[in-house]
Amino acid sequence: MNKSTMKRYKYFDDYDQDYSFDSLTKVLTKQEITGFVEYLIKEKVSFTLAMIDIDSFSSINETYGYMIGEEVLQTFAQNLEEAIGSYGLVGRYGVDVFMVVLPYITEYNDVWSIFHGINQKIPSVEYKRISELSTTITSGISRYPMDGKTYNEIVATADKALYRGKIKGRNCFIIYLEAKHSNILLKDDNNKAFASMESITKVMSIMNSNCSLKVKIEGLVKFFTFGMMIDYVAIQGQNSVLHESYYKLCDVRTFGYVPNKDFEKEMNSFGLMFLNDRKTLVQIGNKTLYDDLKAIGARSVFAYKIQANDTFYGTFVAYSSQGKTWQAKEMDLFVIAANMIALELKNNKKTLEDIFK
Numbered sequence: 412m413n414k415s416t417m418k419r420y421k422y423f424d425d426y427d428q429d430y431s432f433d434s435l436t437k438v439l440t441k442q443e444i445t446g447f448v449e450y451l452i453k454e455k456v457s458f459t460l461a462m463i464d465i466d467s468f469s470s471i472n473e474t475y476g477y478m479i480g481e482e483v484l485q486t487f488a489q490n491l492e493e494a495i496g497s498y499g500l501v502g503r504y505g506v507d508v509f510m511v512v513l514p515y516i517t518e519y520n521d522v523w524s525i526f527h528g529i530n531q532k533i534p535s536v537e538y539k540r541i542s543e544l545s546t547t548i549t550s551g552i553s554r555y556p557m558d559g560k561t562y563n564e565i566v567a568t569a570d571k572a573l574y575r576g577k578i579k580g581r582n583c584f585i586i587y588l589e590a591k592h593s594n595i596l597l598k599d600d601n602n603k604a605f606a607s608m609e610s611i612t613k614v615m616s617i618m619n620s621n622c623s624l625k626v627k628i629e630g631l632v633k634f635f636t637f638g639m640m641i642d643y644v645a646i647q648g649q650n651s652v653l654h655e656s657y658y659k660l661c662d663v664r665t666f667g668y669v670p671n672k673d674f675e676k677e678m679n680s681f682g683l684m685f686l687n688d689r690k691t692l693v694q695i696g697n698k699t700l701y702d703d704l705k706a707i708g709a710r711s712v713f714a715y716k717i718q719a720n721d722t723f724y725g726t727f728v729a730y731s732s733q734g735k736t737w738q739a740k741e742m743d744l745f746v747i748a749a750n751m752i753a754l755e756l757k758n759n760k761k762t763l764e765d766i767f768k
Contacts, residue, residue, distance in 0.1 A: 416497055420514075422450040425690055430733075433503040435481060436488035442733060444502025444510045446688045449562050451514060452555065453691075458499075459522050461511040461552045462569045463491070466581045468507035471544070479541055487546060490536045494529045517554040519586065526550055526584040534582075549576040550584035558587050563739060571595040613638070614744055618751040624759070625766045631748050632656045635729065639741060643709075643730040646717075646763060647671060653725070653767040663708040663732040671726050673700045674714045682716030683746065685737045704730075711735040713742060717749045719757040727752075 417423040423431075431443045439447070451458050465471075465487060472480040484507065491509060492501045499513035516522060530548065538544045551573025559565035571592050572585040579585070585592070617630045628646055635644040636656040643666040645655035652668045676697060677684040686692065689710055692701035704712060709730035717724045727749040756762065 416500055420447070420450070421694055422447055422690075425693065433488075436484055436503050438488045438492060438509070439500060439502035441502060441504050441510075442688065442735070444500065444504065444512060445562070446691075447500065447502075448510075448512055448565070449687055450691070450694070451512070452560075452562060452565075455556075456514055457517045457555055459511075459513040459516050459552060459554050460565055460569050461513075461526065461550050461584075462504065462566070462573045463509045463511060463548050463550045464573060464577075465507040466547045466549055471546075475541055475544070479538075479544075482538060482540060483544070483546060486536060486538055487533070490532065491529065494532050495525075498525060517557070522552060522554065522586055526552060526586075530582070530584055547582035548584075549573060549581045551576055551587070552584060553587040558589070568592070570597060610638075610740070610744055611747065614748050614751075618748065618755075623766075624752070624755055624761070627755075628654060628752060628766070631752075635745070635748075639744075641729050641741075642666075642732050645728050646767075647726040647728055648763040648767070649725065653763055661732060665708045666730050667707050669700075669703045669707065669728070671723075673703050674726060674728075676700070678714070678716065681746075682718055683714070683742070685711075685713040685742065687711050687735060687737060708732055711737070713737055713745060715742075715745050715749050717753045717756075717763070719753040722753075722757065724753055724756050725763045 417426065426443070431439060433440050448460060465483070468480070468483070471483055488501065488503065488509065491511070495501055495511055498516060499511060502510045504510040513525070516525070533548050534545050536546065551569045551571065553559060553565050553568035553572060555565050558568040568587045572587040574597055575592055575595060576583050576585040613634060614631065617627055617634065620627060622630070632644045632646065632654055633656055635641055636658050640658055642658050642661040642663065643655065645652050645666070647653065647668060649671070655666070657664065657666070674684055677700065689701055689704045689712070692698070710733050711731040713729040715727045717727055727745055729745065
């Protein structure tokens with residue numbers, strides 16, 4: 412864990428020793444490294460992002476067993492962090508996928524030199540219990556802001572570069588170049604599109620059913636909680652939570668009402684706000700909402716106004732007890748559902764309080 416590098420950035424001023432570091436590899440957790448990326452984007456700091464995949468890691472588990480697999484992950488992470496040094500930070504993104512972030516480094520030759528050095532170093536790493544084992548890596552690299560303006564865009568371009576590296580034969584690094592890589596279609600893009608359409612269809616079918624609006628809302632909340640595995644989803648009226656649902660594996664049961672007005676300061680012109688980690692509020696000076704979320708145990712939040720024209724009915728909210736990177740497709744579903752609820756309330760001249768009384 413490179414705490415000296417972390418100290419350079421306000422994002423890590425209140426990091427949690429237990430929460431911030433992956434228990435196995437000791438590098439940053441996915442929530443912390445992705446939150447750091449979003450922080451850099453918000454502050455308009457240029458950076459390079461790399462997605463690094465240990466080649467054929469599943470075969471290591473199958474050949475040597477999971478204990479050796481864990482040793483590989485631990486040793487690899489330690490050596491990767493040493494290779495990065497003070498240039499940036501490392502986080503564990505998936506089982507055998509790591510994210511590297513290099514603030515202020517975007518020049519092609521500089522990036523090439525750093526990752527060439529890493530690719531030279533990793534195969535020579537020695538593993539205590541399996542001396543003959545040698546690992547290689549494939550890296551997909553993108554740069555902000557030239558390869559993407561948002562978190563999703565910058566990760567998507569790094570993913571395309573990583574995919575190109577795997578097709579090429581692995582044991583390499585690919586720096587994303589729009590002219591070469593923009594037309595790459597990731598292998599599961601079509602599957603993702605079908606899954607997204609299926610979710611939209613589910614929301615539409617619930618709202619177009621012949622049930623009462625109360626039953627429809629209950630169905631939506633249940634779908635978001637269990638179908639999308641979100642810790643907590645609720646419908647807030649003017650002054651209270653009217654309906655809520657907890658995901659079965661959520662270890663927090665203290666979520667509850669947050670005043671609608673406290674969300675409004677962070678909402679955009681469409682009435683939407685989301686935070687992947689509440690500590691962002693400390694950095695932007697919104698102590699009120701930070702204290703609200705901390706009091707109920709919410710680490711990340713999504714909120715959207717249920718509103719038709721100028722009539723405000725309430726707020727559709729979702730919380731996670733851990734840091735969470737909210738995906739556009741998730742938020743789109745909430746927006747569709749909330750707008751359909753608002754339209755039905757308007758047409759029936761009802762309030763949410765009327766529905767749940």
